Amino acid sequence: MKNTALINFHKELGGKIVPFAGFNMPVQFEGVNIEHETVRKGVGVFDVSHMGEIWIKGPKALDLIQYVSSNDASKLFDGKVQYACFPNGKGGIVDDFLVYRIDAETYLLVINASNIQKDLAWLQTNNKFGAEIYDASDEISQLAIQGPLAMQVVQKLTDTAVEDMKYYSFQKVNFAGVKDVILSITGYTGSGGCEIYFANEDAATIWKAVFEAGQEFGIKPIGLAARDTLRLEMGFCLYGNDIDDTTSPIEAGLGWITKFTEGKDFIDKDFLLKQKNEGVSRRLVGFELVEKGIPRKDYKICDVAGNQIGIVTSGTMSPSLKIPIGMGYVNNDLAKADTEIFIEVRNKLLKAKIVKTPFYKG
Amino acid sequence: MTVKDKLKYTKDHEWLRVESDDVVVVGITEYAQSELGDIVFVEVETEGEELEAGEVFGSIEAVKTVSDMYMPVSGQVLEFNEVLTTAPETINQDAYEAGWIIKIKMSDPQELNELLTPEKYKELIGA
Numbered sequence: 001m002k003n004t005a006l007i008n009f010h011k012e013l014g015g016k017i018v019p020f021a022g023f024n025m026p027v028q029f030e031g032v033n034i035e036h037e038t039v040r041k042g043v044g045v046f047d048v049s050h051m052g053e054i055w056i057k058g059p060k061a062l063d064l065i066q067y068v069s070s071n072d073a074s075k076l077f078d079g080k081v082q083y084a085c086f087p088n089g090k091g092g093i094v095d096d097f098l099v100y101r102i103d104a105e106t107y108l109l110v111i112n113a114s115n116i117q118k119d120l121a122w123l124q125t126n127n128k129f130g131a132e133i134y135d136a137s138d139e140i141s142q143l144a145i146q147g148p149l150a151m152q153v154v155q156k157l158t159d160t161a162v163e164d165m166k167y168y169s170f171q172k173v174n175f176a177g178v179k180d181v182i183l184s185i186t187g188y189t190g191s192g193g194c195e196i197y198f199a200n201e202d203a204a205t206i207w208k209a210v211f212e213a214g215q216e217f218g219i220k221p222i223g224l225a226a227r228d229t230l231r232l233e234m235g236f237c238l239y240g241n242d243i244d245d246t247t248s249p250i251e252a253g254l255g256w257i258t259k260f261t262e263g264k265d266f267i268d269k270d271f272l273l274k275q276k277n278e279g280v281s282r283r284l285v286g287f288e289l290v291e292k293g294i295p296r297k298d299y300k301i302c303d304v305a306g307n308q309i310g311i312v313t314s315g316t317m318s319p320s321l322k323i324p325i326g327m328g329y330v331n332n333d334l335a336k337a338d339t340e341i342f343i344e345v346r347n348k349l350l351k352a353k354i355v356k357t358p359f360y361k362g
Numbered sequence: 363m364t365v366k367d368k369l370k371y372t373k374d375h376e377w378l379r380v381e382s383d384d385v386v387v388v389g390i391t392e393y394a395q396s397e398l399g400d401i402v403f404v405e406v407e408t409e410g411e412e413l414e415a416g417e418v419f420g421s422i423e424a425v426k427t428v429s430d431m432y433m434p435v436s437g438q439v440l441e442f443n444e445v446l447t448t449a450p451e452t453i454n455q456d457a458y459e460a461g462w463i464i465k466i467k468m469s470d471p472q473e474l475n476e477l478l479t480p481e482k483y484k485e486l487i488g489a
Contacts, residue, residue, distance in 0.1 A: 016399075027426075028399055031399060031400050031454075032399055032400050032425045032426070033400045033425070033451075225399065225425055225426050228426070229425060292403065292405070292447075293403070293405070294402065294403050294423045294428065296428060316425055316426075317402035317403060317423070317425060319400075319425070324403075346421065
């Protein structure tokens with residue numbers, strides 16, 4: 001198991017440490033519900049240093065990214081971030097990721113911790129262009145500072161104006177005395193805020209500064225459990241649950257990051273274009289349970305007669321809405337809002353209905 | 363981590379308080395609630411049923427996990443703590459009192475002797 005540079009802070013703060021994606025990570029500090037609420041109403045900090053970072057550089061950098069990415073990275077400009085996935089050549093997804101354009105020949109890909117080796121191999125295999133690929137995952141730390149008060153805290157630590165930055169934009173800033181911190185208006189919670197990237201050596205300095213600046217706003221450390229409930233309330237996909245090597249981006253509702261720009265050849269382009277034009281047999285949907293119970297990954301989705309029509313990929317009791325929510329794949333003809341479905345929970349069929357995501361609307 | 367004297371315990375992290383000759387109150391321990399985290403759902407649909415020790419009498423769900431709960435002794439499930447249907451977090455707040463889960467009318471009170479003493483339970487959880 002690897003440790004992030006901040007493991008001792010998590011232990012001191014009473015974090016419950018669990019193995020996750022090869023790292024010892026805090027799953028919870030005070031309790032998932034209070035942590036969840038802190039991010040929805042105030043400001044919370046996640047150590048997400050387990051995430052992977054890969055630099056793609058050189059004159060051929062964009063060519064490689066365009067070939068492996070579902071999205072159109074040519075639309076990026078310096079200081080712009082884009083969400084995308086790597087189609088896997090078999091109609092599935094290798095990983096989902098963010099791509100940052102630093103300049104025309106320098107891009108940063110931020111990938112899931114559980115997929116670092118897989119993604120790296122995938123990029124190298126497909127690098128017929130000769131782009132430079134460098135895995136900086138073990139050198140870079142990342143914090144997600146999230147919540148409606150997050151940017152007020154962050155602004156106290158930099159002279160660069162950051163409070164009016166646009167969603168999915170970033171800047172390199174001098175932050176808490178540390179140079180060249182990448183500050184991006186992104187996150188996985190739906191409550192606003194930013195994510196910052198910096199060298200491991202600066203992690204302690206930055207962590208302390210953020211908590212000191214955030215004290216007057218009631219800032220708290222947040223664990224992975226609340227990260228999951230927050231993202232699920234927004235209907236954001238989690239790799240390994242809602243998307244994986246067997247789900248296509250079209251099925252997963254990620255058509256908006258699958259761009260068939262003329263002249264952009266990319267892995268699975270023809271297959272995905274066919275899915276887009278002809279439709280798919282199953283789709284990822286959100287649902288709320290009408291009866292009491294909690295949906296969990298891999299529970300069956302059934303019709304009223306008990307015939308299986310799909311499978312749950314994520315589920316939880318929503319801390320904000322106080323109702324059980326989930327996501328899962330269902331046959332396409334049933335994937336409409338308000339359709340009545342049933343979730344098989346320990347041999348019982350519990351009534352549920354399909355709803356549009358996000359579940360949480362702020 | 364509180365382990366109360368005068369209670370009996372199980373390896374499944376349940377506690378029992380003898381209420382009368384053949385009735386016991388059952389809940390989960392402070393340690394168990396802390397390991398589970400925020401409890402969001404408690405389901406007991408066995409009220410009135412006769413169950414053997416070790417049989418599942420219900421389930422308890424935290425945000426990230428679902429766990430079965432087992433009969434610590436044989437007998438009839440007399441009562442389920444209705445407070446938990448609307449306020450399952452009561453277990454997090456007060457595992458040994460307000461957060462009790464069921465009452466059992468024991469068919470064989472001798473089974474109590476097979477349960478863990480507070481000392482043995484403390485050893486089990488390393489307290």
